[in-house]
Amino acid sequence: MLTISCSQMKAMDSYAINNIGIPSIVLMENAALKVLKNIDLKNKNYFTIVCGVGNNGGDGLALARHLALINKKIDLFIIGNLDKGTKDFNINLNILKNMDTNFTHIKNDGGLEKLKEAAKNGDLTIDSIFGIGLTRKVQDLFYKTIEIINYYSKEILSIDIPSGLDGDTGVPLGISVKANKTITFHLMKKGLANNIYYTGDVVVEDIGIPNKATEAVLKMD
Ligand SMILES: NC(=O)C1=CN([C@@H]2O[C@H](COP(=O)(O)OP(=O)(O)OC[C@H]3O[C@@H](n4cnc5c(N)ncnc54)[C@H](O)[C@@H]3O)[C@@H](O)[C@H]2O)[C@@H](O)CC1
Numbered sequence: 001m002l003t004i005s006c007s008q009m010k011a012m013d014s015y016a017i018n019n020i021g022i023p024s025i026v027l028m029e030n031a032a033l034k035v036l037k038n039i040d041l042k043n044k045n046y047f048t049i050v051c052g053v054g055n056n057g058g059d060g061l062a063l064a065r066h067l068a069l070i071n072k073k074i075d076l077f078i079i080g081n082l083d084k085g086t087k088d089f090n091i092n093l094n095i096l097k098n099m100d101t102n103f104t105h106i107k108n109d110g111g112l113e114k115l116k117e118a119a120k121n122g123d124l125t126i127d128s129i130f131g132i133g134l135t136r137k138v139q140d141l142f143y144k145t146i147e148i149i150n151y152y153s154k155e156i157l158s159i160d161i162p163s164g165l166d167g168d169t170g171v172p173l174g175i176s177v178k179a180n181k182t183i184t185f186h187l188m189k190k191g192l193a194n195n196i197y198y199t200g201d202v203v204v205e206d207i208g209i210p211n212k213a214t215e216a217v218l219k220m221d
Pocket residue numbers: 013014024027028029031052053054055056057058059080084086129130131132133134135136137138139142159160161185207
């Protein structure tokens with residue numbers, strides 16, 4: 001199976017967006033719908049969703065909307081500086097606010113306590129804190145959040161990459177979510193291959209990036 005690095009994935013995303021003209025929000029919506037497709041909606045009704053403020057978090061917010069639309073119970077948590085959300089994260093957060101969906105900003109111990117309860121009580125925890133944009137060691141509140149997700153969740157689904165896992169080396173940067181299932185986008189990432197301890201089952205889902213983008217990037221290397 002072809003495996004790619006996080007920088008190749010970023011370049012493919014960017015080629016699809018900037019050279020082909022697919023709006024990034026379309027890719028995000030596709031990503032969320034592909035995650036939704038991989039959830040056992042017959043048996044799962046209560047979702048604890050933990051989002052960062054990058055595009056991985058944006059995927060989680062779009063998924064939260066789709067779960068709310070089909071009347072699932074969602075407990076939404078956001079970690080990170082809300083003033084630094086990406087454009088597509090902000091679009092999705094704004095939609096949720098307009099739908100009167102509440103969220104907890106994990107910025108103090110109160111937030112972590114709520115997360116413990118939600119992770120314990122939920123049927124599935126959705127991990128959308130970091131994807132291919134993880135750049136440094138996971139520390140402090142992020143570390144504690146991942147610790148709680150791993151310890152209390154009945155089952156965990158990671159969006160794109162288990163948060164904290166280096167998508168190139170497969171080694172945690174300080175700590176990583178240990179997922180039961182990982183839905184990764186477009187192509188398999190190097191760090192997810194043969195790394196079932198962290199990733200659980202890995203499903204690769206197409207999000208509408210044309211072959212032309214893939215080939216253009218592979219040719220560069
Ligand atoms: N337009 C796109 O590029 C698309 C991206 N997609 C999703 O977006 C992800 C990539 O999004 P981004 O590039 O925004 O990156 P991420 O969302 O993976 O992470 C970036 C955020 O995490 C922070 N961060 C990184 N390392 C940290 C650390 N150790 N501690 C605390 N904060 C840390 C950064 O400051 C930034 O806020 C993909 O994995 C995928 O899930 C999909 O929506 C498809 C389209």
